[in-house]
Amino acid sequence: MTDFVFATAQYESGDWDSAPMVPANIIDTIARYTSIDVAPTGVIVALASPAMFRYPLLYLTGHLPVRFTEAERSNLRAFADRGGLLFVDDHNHDIDGTFHKTATEELARVYGPLRSIPNTHPLYRTFFTFEDGPPTTSHELNGWGDNLVHKTLSGVERSGRLALVYSSKDYSSEWNYHPDNKRFLSVDNTKFAVNLVVYALTR
Amino acid sequence: MRRGAEWALRLALVAMLALSLWRATHEGASGPVTRTTRASDLTPLLAAATRTNRIGALEVEMDAFPAPAQRAWLVALRRAGVDVRWRGAVPVMAVAAERVREPRAAVRVLLTSGAGAAYVLSDSAGALDSLTVPAAGATLEAADVVGPVRARQGAYLSSVVAPEATPRRDVLVLGRASWESRFVSSALSEAGWRVRARIPTAPGVAVTDPAMLPLDTARYDVVVALDSTAADLGSAIERFIATGGGLVAVGSATTMGALRPLVPARAGTRRPGRILLDTDSMSRSDLPLRPLEGLSLDAVVLERRPDAVAVAVRRAGLGRVLAVGYDESWRWRMLGGVGGPAAHRRWWSHAVGLVAPERDVPPSMVGSGDAAPVAMLVGALGPASLARLPALQVGQRTLPLALLIVIVAALLAETASRRFRGAR
Numbered sequence: 345m346t347d348f349v350f351a352t353a354q355y356e357s358g359d360w361d362s363a364p365m366v367p368a369n370i371i372d373t374i375a376r377y378t379s380i381d382v383a384p385t386g387v388i389v390a391l392a393s394p395a396m397f398r399y400p401l402l403y404l405t406g407h408l409p410v411r412f413t414e415a416e417r418s419n420l421r422a423f424a425d426r427g428g429l430l431f432v433d434d435h436n437h438d439i440d441g442t443f444h445k446t447a448t449e450e451l452a453r454v455y456g457p458l459r460s461i462p463n464t465h466p467l468y469r470t471f472f473t474f475e476d477g478p479p480t481t482s483h484e485l486n487g488w489g490d491n492l493v494h495k496t497l498s499g500v501e502r503s504g505r506l507a508l509v510y511s512s513k514d515y516s517s518e519w520n521y522h523p524d525n526k527r528f529l530s531v532d533n534t535k536f537a538v539n540l541v542v543y544a545l546t547r
Numbered sequence: 548m549r550r551g552a553e554w555a556l557r558l559a560l561v562a563m564l565a566l567s568l569w570r571a572t573h574e575g576a577s578g579p580v581t582r583t584t585r586a587s588d589l590t591p592l593l594a595a596a597t598r599t600n601r602i603g604a605l606e607v608e609m610d611a612f613p614a615p616a617q618r619a620w621l622v623a624l625r626r627a628g629v630d631v632r633w634r635g636a637v638p639v640m641a642v643a644a645e646r647v648r649e650p651r652a653a654v655r656v657l658l659t660s661g662a663g664a665a666y667v668l669s670d671s672a673g674a675l676d677s678l679t680v681p682a683a684g685a686t687l688e689a690a691d692v693v694g695p696v697r698a699r700q701g702a703y704l705s706s707v708v709a710p711e712a713t714p715r716r717d718v719l720v721l722g723r724a725s726w727e728s729r730f731v732s733s734a735l736s737e738a739g740w741r742v743r744a745r746i747p748t749a750p751g752v753a754v755t756d757p758a759m760l761p762l763d764t765a766r767y768d769v770v771v772a773l774d775s776t777a778a779d780l781g782s783a784i785e786r787f788i789a790t791g792g793g794l795v796a797v798g799s800a801t802t803m804g805a806l807r808p809l810v811p812a813r814a815g816t817r818r819p820g821r822i823l824l825d826t827d828s829m830s831r832s833d834l835p836l837r838p839l840e841g842l843s844l845d846a847v848v849l850e851r852r853p854d855a856v857a858v859a860v861r862r863a864g865l866g867r868v869l870a871v872g873y874d875e876s877w878r879w880r881m882l883g884g885v886g887g888p889a890a891h892r893r894w895w896s897h898a899v900g901l902v903a904p905e906r907d908v909p910p911s912m913v914g915s916g917d918a919a920p921v922a923m924l925v926g927a928l929g930p931a932s933l934a935r936l937p938a939l940q941v942g943q944r945t946l947p948l949a950l951l952i953v954i955v956a957a958l959l960a961e962t963a964s965r966r967f968r969g970a971r
Contacts, residue, residue: 394827
C-alpha cells in the first residue's frame with residue numbers, strides 16, 4: 345500500500361505553477377487532521393503524459409488563458425472515464441477573467457457542461473462539515489477579482505461521483521502560503537482541502 | 548359313413564370358425580411380435596404397443612435421443628412386460644446451466660462431450676453460439692436465456708433449464724482511505740453490487756454507512772477486507788463466514804489474527820510491480836504482489852504468477868474465503884489502457900461472486916431433465932444391445948391363414964361330398 349501523493353497538473357498553455365505553496369500546505373493539512381498515509385512531497389505531472397493516470401486526484405490552477413492540446417484533452421477524457429477527480433481553481437477569482445472563460449470552455453469540451461454542486465453535497469460533509477457549502481475566501485470577502493462571493497462550486501459527475509470540481513473562489517491564493525504560518529490563523533482555512541482529498545479517496 | 552364324414556366336417560368347420568372368432572376377439576391369441584423402429588419415429592409405435600399386447604419386443608434404433616416423455620414411456624412398457632432394447636452409436640454429451648453469482652446473473656453453460664465435436668447452442672429465442680468442444684469441455688456465458696438451453700450435435704439434442712436469478716445482497720468493503728478502497732468500491736458498484744463501506748479517515752472518524760451493522764447473511768453476501776482496518780470486526784466476520792457468508796481478504800487482512808484460521812493463505816513480503824512511468828498498458832500480471840504463503844490443505848489455487856500464488860480460495864464453515872495477493876489493483880484500472888476499467892471491474896465482481904452464497908435453486912433434473920441424455924437413457928433402459936432381436940415369429944403370425952385354408956378345404960370337401968351323392 346503506497347501513500348497518497350498530491351499531484352499538480354502541468355499543461356502546456358498558461359501558468360500552471362502559479363500557486364507553488366498550495367501542495368505543501370494541503371499535504372500538511374492532510375497529515376495534521378487525518379490518518380491518511382500521505383507522501384511528504386507532491387508531484388507535478390503533465391496532462392499530456394500517461395503518468396497522470398498514476399494520480400487519480402489532480403489539482404489544476406492558473407491565471408492565464410488555458411488551451412489544452414489534443415493529447416491533454418484525450419488524457420483528461422480517459423482520466424474521467426477511469427474515475428479520476430480533477431480539481432480546478434481559478435487563481436484570478438474573476439468570472440470575467442481569461443482563465444475562467446477559457447478553462448470552463450475547455451473543460452466543457454472534455455467533460456460536458458458544468459453544473460452547480462448543491463451545498464448539501466457529500467463533498468461538504470465527508471470529513472469536516474461545511475453547512476453553507478464551500479468556505480469563503482479572503483479574496484472573495486475583500487472584493488478582489490470579480491467582487492463576488494460565489495455561493496457554490498461547479499462540477500461534473502460520472503456514475504454518481506464527482507469527476508470535476510471547478511472553483512471560482514481562488515483557493516489557490518487562499519492556500520498559497522507556507523504551512524508553518526498556519527499558527528498565525530485563528531481558523532485553519534485549508535480544512536476544505538481535507539474534504540476534497542477524503543472525498544476523492546472514499547467516494 | 549359318408550354322412551358321418553360330412554357331419555364331422557361340418558362340426559370341424561363350426562369349431563374352426565368359432566376358434567377364428569375367438570382369436571379375432573382375443574388379439575393375444577396370435578402371440579407376441581417384435582417390432583423395430585427409429586427413435587425419430589417412435590411415438591406411433593409406442594401408442595400401438597400400449598394399445599395392444601401383441602408387441603412383445605421393441606427395438607429402437609437411436610438415430611436421435613428420445614424425448615424424456617418417450618423415454619419414460621419406454622420404461623413403462625418394459626415394466627409392463629415388453630422387451631425394450633436400443634441400439635446405435637450415440638454421442639456422449641451433457642450440458643449444465645448455472646447462474647453466475649453476480650448482480651447481472653448471467654447464465655453460464657457448461658458442455659462436455661467427445662473432443663472435437665461440433666455443437667450449436669440455442670435457447671427458445673434462437674442460436675446462442677456454435678462451438679467445437681475441446682477435451683476439457685466448453686463454457687459459454689450468455690447475458691440471459693429464454694426457456695431451456697439446448698446443445699445440438701446433428702440430430703442429437705441435450706437440453707437443460709437454467710435456474711432463476713435471485714437478487715444479490717450487499718457487499719461490505721472495509722479498508723483505509725486509499726485509492727484501493729475507493730476503486731474497489733467503484734468497480735463493485737459499477738458491476739451492480741450494492742456496496743456499503745467503512746473507511747477510517749482519522750482516529751475515531753470513518754466514512755461509513757450508518758446502518759452498516761449488524762453483519763449477517765440476511766443483509767450481506769460478502770465482506771471485502773482490504774487491509775487490517777477490519778481487525779475490530781474479526782469475530783463478527785468469523786460468525787458471518789460460519790453462517791454462509793463470503794470473505795475476500797486482501798494483503799494484510801490475510802494476516803490478522805481473527806481471520807487467520809479462516810483464510811486459505813497469508814500474504815507474504817511485497818514484490819514491486821512493473822509500473823512504467825509513461826505507459827498506459829498495465830495488466831494484472833504487472834501489479835505489485837504479496838505472494839500467498841502457508842496455504843491450508845484445503846486451499847484451491849485460482850491464480851498463479853511465476854513462483855508465486857496470487858489468489859486462493861477455501862471453504863470455511865458454511866461460507867467461502869478468497870485470499871488475494873495483488874496489491875494496489877487500482878493501478879490496473881487507471882493505467883490499464885482503454886480496457887483497464889472494464890477488466891478491473893470484471894475481475895473484482897468475479898472475485899466477490901466466487902465467494903457469494905449460492906441461493907439459486909436449480910430445477911429438479913431427476914426423471915424430467917435431458918441434460919445428460921446418454922446417462923438418462925442408460926439409466927432408464929440399460930446399455931445398448933449388441934445383437935439384434937430374433938426375426939419375426941412367423942408361425943404364430945401365419946396361424947390364422949392356415950386356419951382359413953383348412954376351413955375352405957373342409958367346406959369344399961363337405962359340399963362336394965353332398966353334391967356327388969345328389970343331396971342339395
